Amino acid sequence: MPTFPFRLILPIALFPAVVLLAACTAASPRPSKAEAEREVAAAERAFAQTMAQRDLAAFTRSLADEAIFFGDSGPLRGKAAVAEGWAPYFKGATAPFSWEPERVEVLESGTLALSTGPVRTPDGKIVGVFNSIWRREAPGTWRVVFDKGGEVCGAGKRGDGG
Numbered sequence: 001m002p003t004f005p006f007r008l009i010l011p012i013a014l015f016p017a018v019v020l021l022a023a024c025t026a027a028s029p030r031p032s033k034a035e036a037e038r039e040v041a042a043a044e045r046a047f048a049q050t051m052a053q054r055d056l057a058a059f060t061r062s063l064a065d066e067a068i069f070f071g072d073s074g075p076l077r078g079k080a081a082v083a084e085g086w087a088p089y090f091k092g093a094t095a096p097f098s099w100e101p102e103r104v105e106v107l108e109s110g111t112l113a114l115s116t117g118p119v120r121t122p123d124g125k126i127v128g129v130f131n132s133i134w135r136r137e138a139p140g141t142w143r144v145v146f147d148k149g150g151e152v153c154g155a156g157k158r159g160d161g162g
Contacts, residue, residue, distance in 0.1 A: 029139070036106040040113040040134050043142040044101040047132075052098060056083065056090040063144050064135055070148040094122055099130050111136050112145075119149060126152055 031039065043062065050059035060083040069076045069085065076085040089096055102117030112135055119128035133146040 030110040031139075033106055033108065033110070036110045036113065036136070037104045039140060040104045040106060040115055040142050041101045043134060044104070044115040044117075044132065047144065048099050051089065051095045054090050054093070054095065056087055059083070059086065059090070064137070067144055068146050070146075097121060097127070113142065118152075128152060 030036075047059065047062045050056070050062065060079060063079045063082055065079050066077075067079055067082050069082045071085065076082045097119050099119045100117050101115045104113060104115050106113040112133060115132045115134060116129060118126045119130050121127055128149050128151055130147065130149045132144050134142040135145045137143050
């Protein structure tokens with residue numbers, strides 16, 4: 001009676017796992033740093049458009065599930081809390097403020113990015129700066145994980161950064 005070649009079982013059993021791993025790696029190529037920066041800048045502009053278009057649902061879709069937005073009353077934690085906390089800004093026909101990315105930096109890994117720029121009143125006056133941290137959740141899909149606004153440096157201050 002011939003013996004069963006048990007030494008072949010392990011390679012055969014591992015083959016599907018190797019194929020799956022290779023497929024996952026091939027399906028999600030990392031964009032170049034320049035391409036990732038363009039993606040994040042476009043995502044930030046689209047995010048800002050949600051305010052201009054008074055579209056809270058679209059705003060909410062740009063948020064990571066675990067997003068944290070910092071504000072005067074403390075941090076808003078989670079997509080639902082951020083959407084609820086920002087809902088008053090979406091009331092009325094005119095957006096109370098706007099923003100646009102001025103600078104975007106992406107980690108070499110292509111997984112996290114910082115977007116920062118001015119916050120303006122409806123008449124265009126710069127009244128603050130925003131800082132948003134974006135996470136790449138899928139190829140071409142970036143979502144905000146952290147957001148914190150601040151005053152314009154030196155506005156009403158001593159002029160020494162303090």
